[in-house]
Amino acid sequence: MVQGVGFRPFVYRLAVKNGLNGFVQNRSDGVIAEVEGPSVVVDSFLADIRRELPPLACIMNIECTDLEIRHGHDFQIIPSDAKGHADVHITPDAATCPDCLQELFEPANRRFRYPFINCTDCGPRLTIIKAIPYDRTNTSMVCFSLCPQCLAEYEDPADRRFHAEPNACAVCGPRLTLLDAEGQPVETADPVKTAIDLLSSGHVMAIKGLGGFHLSVNAASDEAVKTLRSRKYREEKPLAIMVRDIDRARQIACVSPEEETLLTSPQRPIVLVKKNQSGLIPESVAPNIPNLGIMLPYTPLQHLILENHFTALVMTSANQVDEPICTGNREALERLHGIADYFLVHDRDILVRCDDSIAFVADGEPGLLRRSRGYVPQPLALKDPMPPILALGGQLKTTHCILKGRYAFVSPHVGDMETPQARDFFAESLTLMKRITESDPRIIVCDLHPAYYSTQAAQTLAAERVIQVQHHHAHIVSCMAENQIDGDVIGLAMDGTGYGPDGNAWGGEFLIVSETGFQRFGHLQYLVLPGAEKAIREPWRIAASLLKTAYGASWKEIARQLKLIPDKTPTDVFDKIIDGKIHSPLSSGLGRLFDGAAALIGLRRRVSFEGQAAMDLEAQATGSSGSSFPYEILHNTGDPLILNMSPAIRAIVNHLKQGRSRAEIAASFHQTLIDAFAAVAGEMREVTGLTRAALSGGCFQNKILLEGVIDKLRISGFDVYCHRKVPTNDGGLSLGQAVIAASMIKKGF
Numbered sequence: 001m002v003q004g005v006g007f008r009p010f011v012y013r014l015a016v017k018n019g020l021n022g023f024v025q026n027r028s029d030g031v032i033a034e035v036e037g038p039s040v041v042v043d044s045f046l047a048d049i050r051r052e053l054p055p056l057a058c059i060m061n062i063e064c065t066d067l068e069i070r071h072g073h074d075f076q077i078i079p080s081d082a083k084g085h086a087d088v089h090i091t092p093d094a095a096t097c098p099d100c101l102q103e104l105f106e107p108a109n110r111r112f113r114y115p116f117i118n119c120t121d122c123g124p125r126l127t128i129i130k131a132i133p134y135d136r137t138n139t140s141m142v143c144f145s146l147c148p149q150c151l152a153e154y155e156d157p158a159d160r161r162f163h164a165e166p167n168a169c170a171v172c173g174p175r176l177t178l179l180d181a182e183g184q185p186v187e188t189a190d191p192v193k194t195a196i197d198l199l200s201s202g203h204v205m206a207i208k209g210l211g212g213f214h215l216s217v218n219a220a221s222d223e224a225v226k227t228l229r230s231r232k233y234r235e236e237k238p239l240a241i242m243v244r245d246i247d248r249a250r251q252i253a254c255v256s257p258e259e260e261t262l263l264t265s266p267q268r269p270i271v272l273v274k275k276n277q278s279g280l281i282p283e284s285v286a287p288n289i290p291n292l293g294i295m296l297p298y299t300p301l302q303h304l305i306l307e308n309h310f311t312a313l314v315m316t317s318a319n320q321v322d323e324p325i326c327t328g329n330r331e332a333l334e335r336l337h338g339i340a341d342y343f344l345v346h347d348r349d350i351l352v353r354c355d356d357s358i359a360f361v362a363d364g365e366p367g368l369l370r371r372s373r374g375y376v377p378q379p380l381a382l383k384d385p386m387p388p389i390l391a392l393g394g395q396l397k398t399t400h401c402i403l404k405g406r407y408a409f410v411s412p413h414v415g416d417m418e419t420p421q422a423r424d425f426f427a428e429s430l431t432l433m434k435r436i437t438e439s440d441p442r443i444i445v446c447d448l449h450p451a452y453y454s455t456q457a458a459q460t461l462a463a464e465r466v467i468q469v470q471h472h473h474a475h476i477v478s479c480m481a482e483n484q485i486d487g488d489v490i491g492l493a494m495d496g497t498g499y500g501p502d503g504n505a506w507g508g509e510f511l512i513v514s515e516t517g518f519q520r521f522g523h524l525q526y527l528v529l530p531g532a533e534k535a536i537r538e539p540w541r542i543a544a545s546l547l548k549t550a551y552g553a554s555w556k557e558i559a560r561q562l563k564l565i566p567d568k569t570p571t572d573v574f575d576k577i578i579d580g581k582i583h584s585p586l587s588s589g590l591g592r593l594f595d596g597a598a599a600l601i602g603l604r605r606r607v608s609f610e611g612q613a614a615m616d617l618e619a620q621a622t623g624s625s626g627s628s629f630p631y632e633i634l635h636n637t638g639d640p641l642i643l644n645m646s647p648a649i650r651a652i653v654n655h656l657k658q659g660r661s662r663a664e665i666a667a668s669f670h671q672t673l674i675d676a677f678a679a680v681a682g683e684m685r686e687v688t689g690l691t692r693a694a695l696s697g698g699c700f701q702n703k704i705l706l707e708g709v710i711d712k713l714r715i716s717g718f719d720v721y722c723h724r725k726v727p728t729n730d731g732g733l734s735l736g737q738a739v740i741a742a743s744m745i746k747k748g749f
Contacts, residue, residue: 001089001378002031005056006120008077009162011049018045021072026080026133036072055121055266056091060381077157080133089407090126090134090436092374093210093354095268095298097122099160104300105307110149115192115301116174116348120164122266126377126412127211127352128166132438136165140349147172166348174348176301181341183333192304195344200309204228206318206332206340210299211354211373211412212325213318213332215340220311222282228314229284231339233321237609238286240270240293240356241312242302249273252280252312253292258361267374268298269357280311289619295356298374301344317355322418324425327353352432353425354412362703363710368727369701371399372413377436379407380725380735383484387745388441390433390461391738392454394471394498394730395447396610400429401734402437403742408481408735409437410726417453426457445741447471447733449499467741471498471733472506475696476513478736479728483721485692488514490521490684490718492677492709495697495729496536496591496611505529507589507697508643510680512688515743521684522641524593525549525634526586528578535584535592539613540564540605542596547653548578550646558653562600590673590699593645597669600652601662611698617666618702624661626668628675633683643680648672674708678716685718695722696736698729 011024011033018041022034035042046064053059096104100117103109111117118124131138146154150169153161161167168174178191188194199205202224205216215232217224219241229235243249246260253273255263262271270293275286286292295315297303306313317325318336326332327350332343358370368375382403389403393414400411411429415422434440445467446458458466475498476491491511500506508524528545529535535542543564547555556571565571577584591614598613599605603620607613629648635641648669655665681693693713700706706722713720726732 001056001058001091005091006054006160006162006164007031007057009120009157009159010052010054010057012075012077012157014045014048014052015075018048020045021070021075023076023078025078034067035075036070055097056094058089058378089379090129090132090377092267092376092378093125093127093298094122094266094374095296096300096303097266100300101303104303111169113192113304114170114173115176115299115304115346116166116168117300118164118166119160120162121160123164123166124210124348126436127350127354127373128348129436130351132436134165139165140351141166141168144168144173144348174346176344176346179333179343179345181337181343183330183343186342191344192301195342196305196309198342199305199313202227203341204231204339206326206336206343207301207305207315208329208332208343208345208350209302210350211352211356212327212350213336214315215318215336216316217314218310219281219285219314222284225282225284225314228316228339232316234316235608236287236612238289238291238293239314239316240295240358241281241285242295242297242306242315243312244303244306244310245296248311249294249296252276252278253294256361258364258366262359262361262366263294263296265374267357268295269359269368269374270295272358272360272369285314289615290622293358315356322416323421324353324415325355352412353428355415357413360703362706363722365724367722367724369729369731370397370413371410371726371731376412377409377433379404379409380482381484382406382408382481382739383486386739386742387443388439389443389445389738389742389745390430390441391445391734391741392458393447393734393737394454395449395452397727397730398426398454399731399734400433401738402433402439402441403738404437404439408738409433410732410735413731423453426453443467443741443745445469445737447474447499447737448501467744469737469740470501470518472509472511472697473513473518474733474736474740475728476511476518476694476736477515477740478726478732479694479696479721479723480513480515481735481739482723482725482732483694485694485721486515488512488688488690489692489694489721490681490688490690491518491694491696492681493697494590494695494699494705496589496699497587500588505585505587505589507587507591508593509588510641510643510684512684512690513694515740516747516749520640521687522633522643522680523588524590525642525644525646526588527592527596528581528584529587529592530574530577530584532583532585536595536607536610538606539595539599540566542592543599543605544574545578546593546596546600546646546649548575550649550653562602562653562656564600564605566605590697594699597649597652597666600649601656601665603662603666611701614699614702617669618704620663620666621670621704624663624667626664626666626671629668629672631672631676633676633680641680641683643676645672645676670702670704670708673705674712677709678712681713681718682716691718693718693720695720696728696732700728
């Protein structure tokens, strides 16, 4: 990434400082610089390029060639050479840099309190692009003509705003407007100050950001938070908050050094950090869980709003359930009508929808739960060059992936394919990815599940070939691809559900995996999901199924003692539903086991969002300890082994009868899984001789499970690989799909 980041002026300044002659130029395949001078000075120049890179630049490779002396007299930035096919990478949007932040609050500066201040080191990139290359004429800044002062900065190689495409000031650039709920302008000389006053008085504000709108309220006001929840129909799902700076973050949470690095990075993701006991943020922001999702300001406007006000602001994506984030002013007024009291908008169009990224720290390293603003479209380097492929992802947390040479381009987070708006965004994202990669692959990859929207969409695209890839195979290969490993590995693919070749729902899988195939070595014992999708919304149904498997005919008495089944539910009918598997599929999903265990110990018998019961179980176990429950590994000749958790279910019931705490039981449940996974991996190693283990799937978002399995496997002598650059959940699925298809084609499959 060497274009749009101030790289040419950086090279220019280095060359002039060292007294070198020559030129620097943008080309379709990167940047070329020709320098002439004493060899020791040239060597120093090359070393400085690597050591003193601009903040947003990233060099994949440098090639050096000796030329004949030309006896030049100066150093120049010469016009770009646009011939050939582009092979440079667009920079992600970046948080306001320290220099711009200083100017923003400097009364003598001509951009004092200007909400759109930026330079080559910061500001919008991807979200304002409509075409390649990244020039002002190809962005939403094209309608803002530079004033003489801004133009002088833009054209001066010695200025840090040289060719900063979003460069502007209050005279020539974008402007804020405050609107009421009906879209009428609010008369005010200072929209920011008025917005602060409205937020302070408890109103819900829609605020236009980089990649879309946020819905915002004063996070310290329990009443305001509950108002937002009721209007957005988001009863319990945690809400992200934004704080002024790292010191304010420490007032409300326990921030580790690794988490601080994430929070203050140019990417500015939402970071999951442990709550402290300050009481400054009401429980309604993130009920029943130990963490807060915190981010720091990344736009000048956000810095202005949070300057001397608010402990924190809720900053949640501006959308309805399962819909994409709003980007346009009129769109926001229509879709957020009845939710927002006021709208703080501006006239710089958002051309690429981009949610906030979500990150966490596990095993001392950062990981991503959602990869979007700040990270996209930076590509992932692959171990080997690949043929062009387009992968469409899954049904939930959808992303797309295009392979181009040695790089994988994963799209911004698209989301769940449940609504017409989400499906429109799906198509919008495909267009974006083809545009920014300047490619249109005709080999399309999708999931095996016939009912997934992405699977159906694959049949409608112009394609030479459509390849379907099993869900959990894609998960493990995604982990392999980002870690640049190939060959056979032991794969632990743990999630809620994925379509299995046997027609059942998989999700607790022990696999032997290569880039082109897999063997199902073992799996969690199948359980019946009474009522199918209804069981996911009502986990008490899964708990009842677990009890029936563990206790047989006596399960109903156990359920009655635990007050598990709602009143007026006919248990005999329920018994027949499970026995007959009436509208009740089989699942080996670890996510479903988590749901059932959470319901069994009385944490959550109904959920309002996906993964809620599992989150509650992890929350209960956090900070607690417990010994492992019993389990069984069942072997059937010629068939995959089965990890039978019925002994653990019986142990949970016994602990409940003995009055053991939910926290201890939850901790023991986690420890049981950790021990069982390591035991199965050990058997896989004995049979195959493999010592590399790859972990993937949404259940490894659970920090206790992830760190526990990593530690246990490492102690057992495994080389362990997990996700750091793409999400372990279905947000990373498209990468695995793409690499599997490309590997099949390379090997002639």
